[in-house]
Amino acid sequence: MKFLKTTxxxxxxxxxQPLIAQEAGGRLDIVVQPEPPSLMLGLVQNGPTQLxxxxxYESLLRYNTDLEPQPSxxxxxxxxxxxxxxxxxxxxxxxWHDGEPFTAEDVVFSADVFLRETHARLRSSLAYVxxxxxxxxxxxxxxxxxxxxxFINAFEVGTMPMIPKHLYEGTDFANNEMNATxxxxxxxxxxxxxxxxxxHLVKNEDYYxxxxxxxxxxxxRVIPDAASRAVAFETGEVDxxxxxxxxxxxxxxxxxxxxxCSTSKGWExxxxxxxxxxxxxxxxxxxxxxxxxxxxxxxxxxxxxVVWNGFGTVATGPVSSKTNFYSDDVTIYDHDPxxxxxxxxxxxxxxxxxRILPLPYGETWQRWAEAVRQNLQEVGIEVEIDSTDVAGWNxxxxxxxxxxxxxxxxxxxxxxxxxxxxxxxxxxxxxxxWNNVEGYRNPELDLKWEAAATxxxxxxxxxxxxxxxxxxxxxVPVAWLLEIEFPTIHNCNVQDLVTTAxxxxxxxxxxxxxx
Amino acid sequence: MSLISTxxxxxxxxxxxxxxxxxxxxxxxHAAPGDPAAVLAGEAGAADxxxxxxxxxxxxxxxxxxxxxxxxxxxxxxxxxGYSFRQGAPVIELxxxxxxxxxxxxxxxxxxxxxxxxxLGVAAAARVGRVSDSLxxxxxxxxxxxxxxxxxxxxxxxxxxxxxWLPGFGYETVGSGYSGLARAWDILQHLILPAMTLGLFFMAxxxxxxxxSMLEVSQMDFVKTARAKGLSGPVIRRRHILRNALLPxxxxxxxxxxxxIGGAVLTETVFAWPGIGRLxxxxxxxRDYNTILGVFLVSAAMVILFNILTDIxxxxxxxxxxxxx
Numbered sequence: 052m053k054f055l056k057t058t059x060x061x062x063x064x065x066x067x068q069p070l071i072a073q074e075a076g077g078r079l080d081i082v083v084q085p086e087p088p089s090l091m092l093g094l095v096q097n098g099p100t101q102l103x104x105x106x107x108y109e110s111l112l113r114y115n116t117d118l119e120p121q122p123s124x125x126x127x128x129x130x131x132x133x134x135x136x137x138x139x140x141x142x143x144x145x146x147w148h149d150g151e152p153f154t155a156e157d158v159v160f161s162a163d164v165f166l167r168e169t170h171a172r173l174r175s176s177l178a179y180v181x182x183x184x185x186x187x188x189x190x191x192x193x194x195x196x197x198x199x200x201x202f203i204n205a206f207e208v209g210t211m212p213m214i215p216k217h218l219y220e221g222t223d224f225a226n227n228e229m230n231a232t233x234x235x236x237x238x239x240x241x242x243x244x245x246x247x248x249x250x251h252l253v254k255n256e257d258y259y260x261x262x263x264x265x266x267x268x269x270x271x272r273v274i275p276d277a278a279s280r281a282v283a284f285e286t287g288e289v290d291x292x293x294x295x296x297x298x299x300x301x302x303x304x305x306x307x308x309x310x311x312c313s314t315s316k317g318w319e320x321x322x323x324x325x326x327x328x329x330x331x332x333x334x335x336x337x338x339x340x341x342x343x344x345x346x347x348x349x350x351x352x353x354x355x356x357v358v359w360n361g362f363g364t365v366a367t368g369p370v371s372s373k374t375n376f377y378s379d380d381v382t383i384y385d386h387d388p389x390x391x392x393x394x395x396x397x398x399x400x401x402x403x404x405x406r407i408l409p410l411p412y413g414e415t416w417q418r419w420a421e422a423v424r425q426n427l428q429e430v431g432i433e434v435e436i437d438s439t440d441v442a443g444w445n446x447x448x449x450x451x452x453x454x455x456x457x458x459x460x461x462x463x464x465x466x467x468x469x470x471x472x473x474x475x476x477x478x479x480x481x482x483x484x485w486n487n488v489e490g491y492r493n494p495e496l497d498l499k500w501e502a503a504a505t506x507x508x509x510x511x512x513x514x515x516x517x518x519x520x521x522x523x524x525x526x527v528p529v530a531w532l533l534e535i536e537f538p539t540i541h542n543c544n545v546q547d548l549v550t551t552a553x554x555x556x557x558x559x560x561x562x563x564x565x566x
Numbered sequence: 567m568s569l570i571s572t573x574x575x576x577x578x579x580x581x582x583x584x585x586x587x588x589x590x591x592x593x594x595x596h597a598a599p600g601d602p603a604a605v606l607a608g609e610a611g612a613a614d615x616x617x618x619x620x621x622x623x624x625x626x627x628x629x630x631x632x633x634x635x636x637x638x639x640x641x642x643x644x645x646x647x648g649y650s651f652r653q654g655a656p657v658i659e660l661x662x663x664x665x666x667x668x669x670x671x672x673x674x675x676x677x678x679x680x681x682x683x684x685x686l687g688v689a690a691a692a693r694v695g696r697v698s699d700s701l702x703x704x705x706x707x708x709x710x711x712x713x714x715x716x717x718x719x720x721x722x723x724x725x726x727x728x729x730x731w732l733p734g735f736g737y738e739t740v741g742s743g744y745s746g747l748a749r750a751w752d753i754l755q756h757l758i759l760p761a762m763t764l765g766l767f768f769m770a771x772x773x774x775x776x777x778x779s780m781l782e783v784s785q786m787d788f789v790k791t792a793r794a795k796g797l798s799g800p801v802i803r804r805r806h807i808l809r810n811a812l813l814p815x816x817x818x819x820x821x822x823x824x825x826x827i828g829g830a831v832l833t834e835t836v837f838a839w840p841g842i843g844r845l846x847x848x849x850x851x852x853r854d855y856n857t858i859l860g861v862f863l864v865s866a867a868m869v870i871l872f873n874i875l876t877d878i879x880x881x882x883x884x885x886x887x888x889x890x891x
Contacts, residue, residue, distance in 0.1 A: 078741065080740070085848065086848070088606070088652045088653055088654075088852070089652075089653070089654055095606070095609075096609075097606075097609030098609070171607070171614050171616075171617035174614070174617075175614070225624060226654075230654055231654065231655075245840065246653075246660070246663055246664070246840065247663075247664060247667070247839075247840025247841070247844060247845070248736060248737055248740065248838070248840045249740050249741075251741065268741070270740050270741055272736075272740065272838075273838065273840075274735060274736075274838040275834075275835045275838060275844060275848075276835045276836045276838070278719055278836075279719075279722065279734070279735050279835075279836055279837070279838060282722055282723070282726070282727055282734055282735075283734070283735065285727060286726065286727055286730075286734060288734075288735075439599065440851060441600075441605060441608070441851055441852075442598065442599060442600025442601070442604065442605050442851065442852070442853045443598070443599040443600055444600075445600050445604045445605060445607075445608040446599040446600040446601075446604060447599065449604060480615060482615050482618060483607070483614065483615065483618065484608055485608075
């Protein structure tokens, strides 16, 4: 179990000296899939945008693979005992890519003005913030209304990227023409974008960390077909396949190639957690015995081993084991068809068919839905698979038009950021596929979720989250499936590629190529 | 009727057809579930209703349906294809960006398939019944029946991965810094596999059609006359048979030409060719209404344009057609 320390952090830069000398220079080709709609990270936060823009933009903190905060634009920080005041000391001598100095005013503008207007996910954290102030050029103070345990996780680059005030203040953010040529403080600068082919970034020669970055340039390559992406890696056309860019069955073939490395690290902050929403409002899925029967009917180990080629971990409940405050002291649902049949008999299931909505993210998810259908049919549940495309999936889940729907969500390092939104009653609202879509109501637990989010004590939070996990797993509001793993595959000459909890997204600052 | 007035009449009809297509497309695309705001919000991994409302207002999706339709038709009539909110650029720019790559690919495939198809068809007809004819027709049948997607992947596996002769995908070597002739040579190498793959199917069609048509025409009386007056075999084939046999081929070529813009989605996807087909396909998934409608409209305009051109070519190949009307 991991605890977040809320006491003082003061970490000097250059903590550990590397054993091998990094070599400067070289070019890296990385697959980006699909092509991002925009690189302006303050406006668009989809996966591909975060992957590319994480080199251009920076935030106050980075996180290591144990989710502990590390310096980034903030060189040190302090959280008061009562959990209400967060004080950041910024690095000195940082400039934007256009040469203007980066100051505390930019931080205030980014968090308080720009992102408050544009960033839905950060906005829910900012609701706990009373004021954001810059007493001098290198100090920023966030003052909270009430303690908010996960707030220290809100300073990741996809959550709170720093936006240049001198270019955006007083403009129409969405239509600012600078969006096409993003300006950040990061280790790489935007150079060009051939739509449909590649995005070219070049080294920021004025980067504030000495000798960094090591690479001269990066090409993000747009290759729309999964099989072609695998071929691109085989022929050496690209050096890095970020997690999820090839189909699972290609992974073993690629990783067996000479000089090929792969790692499952670098996803700890996101900890993608897959489940099926079970519509708690109507039909057989509204009966808790039916939902438990679904859990016992599914052979999740089989899916992990066959559909996911052995990648991933069977989920025990709503919180990922990679996320802070995870607890495994819960009811474990093993594959037990007899138990499932007994539960169905007990509730008097009459064979009413249920519709499964697979996630339209490629072949793996389609096969997963077929595996679940087979498991459910084995215990006598009638199943229809209801296929659609991404837009249709969004529409159907957001309008609650389903019985069982596959999904996976990011956890963002803390149950209060990525987990509770799917289970508390206040988050039942049509129109979004990212809230309590299943319609689970448990007022008693709602109080605990709230108390756990707003406690300043990590011990107390752990206590509350243990209780929540124990209780909610018996209710089966959704059918938890897997903690998904997306291995990053790369040429072994690429060193120090994945060193943080968001992996390749911000890893290129430290990456280098062994000649 | 003179050629000019025929063309003018066709153009007037074309404009009306195009407007009808624009309206129909608009209804179709709005009938699909989901909208661009929901997709964008979905990709962000988190969204509150306020965020989605903001997006809808920005995209003009909060307006009543008939107002949206009217705005769209009005813009189309002023040749304004609108703005892609997803990509933050005018649609016409997005299309113009992708147009050269697509035209290069589809025109090359067009030329390859038409020239090779006709040549092989003529050759096969001249050797009808012999082994070489059977060989050619069997080959054509094979190309005709092979799914494009599979052929593309196999081409990459064989010529790029195994043999290493040709680049497997992309439009040019990324970051090579080539210019002038070196760049043209580089692009040409990248072009060969996708253009051949895309051309194979139509080549087979042209070949089969040319062969059948040649054989049919060669039985006609005027061919016997030509032979009787002592003309040589090749001259009869070229001047008398081929010219008469070409009409059905022209019809098909007109159909293929109509697909020059939107017909290469699969090839562009497998070969990572930065063309319009992919722009359309990706925009469809993202419900980027303005971009899809823009690509549809330009494609429709191409089809209509090539129909008119086909009619003109008919008159050149067979002057009797203009005389009859």
